[in-house]
Amino acid sequence: MMHPYTLSLLGGLLIGVSVWLMLVGLGRVTGVSGIAATALTEPRSSLWRFAFLLGLIGGGAVFAQVFNLHGVSITSRPWLIGAGLLVGLGTVIGGGCTSGHGVCGLGRRSLRSLVATLTFMAAGMLTVAVIQAVKGASA
Amino acid sequence: MSAATINSVRRTQWFAAAIALTAGLIFSVGLTLGGMTDPRKVQGFLDIGGLFAGRWDPSLAFVMGGALLVSLVAFATVKTQAAPWASAKFELPSRRDIDARLVIGAVLFGTGWGIAGFCPGPALASLLIGGADVLYFVVAMVAGMLIAKTWFA
Numbered sequence: 096m097m098h099p100y101t102l103s104l105l106g107g108l109l110i111g112v113s114v115w116l117m118l119v120g121l122g123r124v125t126g127v128s129g130i131a132a133t134a135l136t137e138p139r140s141s142l143w144r145f146a147f148l149l150g151l152i153g154g155g156a157v158f159a160q161v162f163n164l165h166g167v168s169i170t171s172r173p174w175l176i177g178a179g180l181l182v183g184l185g186t187v188i189g190g191g192c193t194s195g196h197g198v199c200g201l202g203r204r205s206l207r208s209l210v211a212t213l214t215f216m217a218a219g220m221l222t223v224a225v226i227q228a229v230k231g232a233s234a
Numbered sequence: 235m236s237a238a239t240i241n242s243v244r245r246t247q248w249f250a251a252a253i254a255l256t257a258g259l260i261f262s263v264g265l266t267l268g269g270m271t272d273p274r275k276v277q278g279f280l281d282i283g284g285l286f287a288g289r290w291d292p293s294l295a296f297v298m299g300g301a302l303l304v305s306l307v308a309f310a311t312v313k314t315q316a317a318p319w320a321s322a323k324f325e326l327p328s329r330r331d332i333d334a335r336l337v338i339g340a341v342l343f344g345t346g347w348g349i350a351g352f353c354p355g356p357a358l359a360s361l362l363i364g365g366a367d368v369l370y371f372v373v374a375m376v377a378g379m380l381i382a383k384t385w386f387a
Contacts, residue, residue: 099269099293100292100293100296102267102268102269103267103268103269103293103294103296103297103300104268104296104297104299104300105267105268105300106263106264106265106266106267106268106269106270106297106300107264107268107296107297107298107299107300107301107302107303108264108300108301108303108304109260109261109263109264109267109268109300110260110261110264110265110268110297110300110301110304111264111300111301111302111303111304111305111308112260112264112304113257113258113260113261113264114257114301114304114305114308115304115305115307115308116253116256116257116260117253117254117257118308118309118312118318119308119312119315119318119319120250120253120254120257120318120319120320120321121250121253121254121318121319121320121321122317122318122321122323122324122325122326123318123321123324123325123326124326124327125257125261127261127353127354127355127358128354128379131354131358131376131379132379132380132382132383135376135379135380135383136380136383142247142248142250142251143247143250143251143253143254144254145251146250146251146252146254146255146258147254147255147257147258147261148258148358149255149258150254150255150256150257150258150259150260150261150262151258151259151261151262151355151358151359152258152262152358152359152361152362153258153259153262153362154258154259154260154261154262154263154266154359155262155265155266155271155358155359155360155361155362155363156361156362156363158262158263158266158267159266159271159360159362159363160363162266162267164266164271164272164363165363166271166360166363166364166365166367166368167272167273167274167364168273168350168364168367168368168371169273169274169277169350169351170349170350172366172367172370174349174350175349175350175367175370175371175374176370176371176373176374177346177349177374178345178346178347178349178350178352178371178374179346179350179352179357179370179371179372179373179374179375179377179378180346180374180375180377180378180381181342181343181345181346181349181378182342182343182346182347182350182352182353182354182357182371182375182378183374183375183376183377183378183379183380183381183382184339184342184343184378184379184381184382184386185338185339185340185341185342185343185344185345185346185378186339186343186354186379187339187378187379187382187383187386188335188338188339188342188382188386189335189336189337189338189339189340189342189343190327190329190335190336190339192343192353192354192355193298193347193353193354193355194353194354194355196340197298197301197302198298198301198302198305199305199309200327201302201305201306202302202305202306202308202309203309203326203327204306204309205327205330206330206332207329207330207331207332207336210332210336210337210340211336211337211339211340212340214336214337214340214341214344215340215341215343215344215347216280216344217344218340218341218342218343218344218345218347218348219280219344219345219347219348220280220281220282220348221344221348222280222344222345222347222348222349223277223280223281223282223283223348224281224282224283226348226349227281227283
């Protein structure tokens with residue numbers, strides 16, 4: 096079995112290959128939040144978006160079986176719902192997520208995406224620091 | 235449009251869909267193999283305090299690093315390509331401005347990401363394996379997207 100970090104690097108390279116394929120094939124960036132949100136609001140012109148989502152959701156299910164992985168959640172349902180709302184609102188308002196701003200935007204060397212990526216990373220780190228502090232205080 | 239043109243547009247649309255389906259599958263293997271469908275790894279990366287406590291998980295940095303390595307080459311070399319295989323032209327983002335929406339959106343997204351350990355890609359890739367928990371997250375995420383599209387467009 097490969098070291099987990101080697102697997103992570105390999106997984107990242109595959110995500111890069113997917114981005115490359117979308118770029119040379121469709122001429123578009125692979126921003127998952129943008130693809131999902133636009134598929135819902137402009138379904139008539141979104142055949143390729145639904146196809147990508149089908150691959151992502153279906154592939155995720157199939158490969159979880161292959162690697163014998165099970166779903167995990169790290170917080171309670173009210174928090175999951177709140178977090179989901181924040182992720183949905185934030186990615187549409189900010190125009191991208193980890194894939195659109197992170198992988199593709201940085202790959203295009205866009206300053207706008209660099210600012211977004213550093214901001215959501217910092218916000219995520221601050222949030223986890225608060226969660227750890229609260230856990231520590233109540234432990 | 236002539237019948238021949240319409241047929242060729244349809245062919246291209248299905249060709250584009252086939253490419254997108256393949257890309258989505260590869261993306262999901264990458265996320266799964268990279269451990270990104272496990273929110274503990276994501277939160278473990280965002281847990282900077284863990285650096286000092288010896289529990290920091292750098293997995294996400296390896297995934298991002300690997301993806302970015304390929305992405306940088308892809309966007310640098312694509313400039314010589316006249317048109318995409320299955321589309322008339324490239325439709326890449328053109329905005330360069332850094333406004334309040336960009337930063338506010340990123341703060342909201344980052345906060346949700348930190349709480350649940352899910353961003354949109356991994357959440358969708360775990361939709362069918364994560365049970366009701368991931369379903370709650372994804373439904374709320376989609377609701378958030380629609381709210382933003384409707385009222386904050």
